[in-house]
């Protein structure tokens with residue numbers, strides 16, 4: 001148990017990336033790169049005790065630099081989309097965010113946090129090893145106001161959980177929304193599609209998107225829709241339903257709002273589970289974030305960038321549970337508040353806990 005590290009490749013500017021592996025006494029391990037704060041491997045046991053990598057990734061940093069998909073990355077300064085790359089904050093218009101997704105801004109812009117080399121702010125050895133990465137985003141970077149000082153701590157707990165703790169501080173009022181974009185496949189990342197994996201989400205509503213997946217502002221009750229995961233069901237059960245919201249996104253790519261998100265407070269709550277009947281692997285999602293983006297890897301099909309070991313990218317071969325605030329929040333009354341003021345701390349935690357049954 002503890003932390004080991006190894007070189008992970010060279011960036012175009014000559015800087016070296018490193019891969020840190022955090023392991024507990026039971027052999028559960030998580031590897032994270034300082035490039036993008038990226039989760040590269042999670043080795044979790046199945047019901048027979050066999051360990052497999054349950055997240056999609058690449059073999060070296062060179063691929064993470066150029067490939068799309070944000071595999072395993074820490075995404076910011078604002079995850080998901082901001083319509084037309086503009087918003088108004090304290091009466092001032094910010095309209096120069098980078099447009100990288102149709103007419104909209106996605107996942108922090110041209111060089112978001114997912115594509116930066118973070119520094120190591122600290123490590124803890126021992127039974128529950130942790131790694132803290134830090135990034136300072138200057139005032140004006142990617143069009144956002146304020147110097148944002150971000151740290152993300154990855155902890156491997158003794159109970160086979162990965163805890164991710166996000167903190168950010170600013171010197172001017174700004175907007176922040178941070179997440180991790182791990183692509184999970186509980187059968188092992190190269191085991192086929194995830195349509196038989198069974199999901200439960202504690203969400204009463206989801207956000208409707210337009211044809212570019214920008215929220216229309218409508219929060220749709222999940223009741224009677226393919227978006228109802230309040231009783232566990234296979235991801236594939238309603239995947240091909242004749243539903244306009246599913247069709248627009250080519251599958252699930254929607255923000256699910258946790259039941260009682262408006263009053264939930266700071267407590268970490270169990271908000272989701274995923275289970276793979278074939279291997280018995282189970283994932284529990286605990287968070288104090290108000291929402292999660294369920295994304296079924298609908299764009300994971302770039303033949304130019306095979307995954308680790310040469311396994312081809314294929315749609316629906318993974319699911320993402322991106323805990324977050326609502327996409328495009330700065331442009332919608334009644335959405336989550338993504339404003340961060342000087343003196344405040346953006347402080348959220350998400351735990352992915354693995355077991356097998």
Ligand code: GLA
Pocket residue numbers: 068069070080106213253254293295299320322
């Ligand atoms: C998020 C978005 C998707 C897509 C992926 C990355 O999940 O909602 O539309 O951009 O990230 O490919």
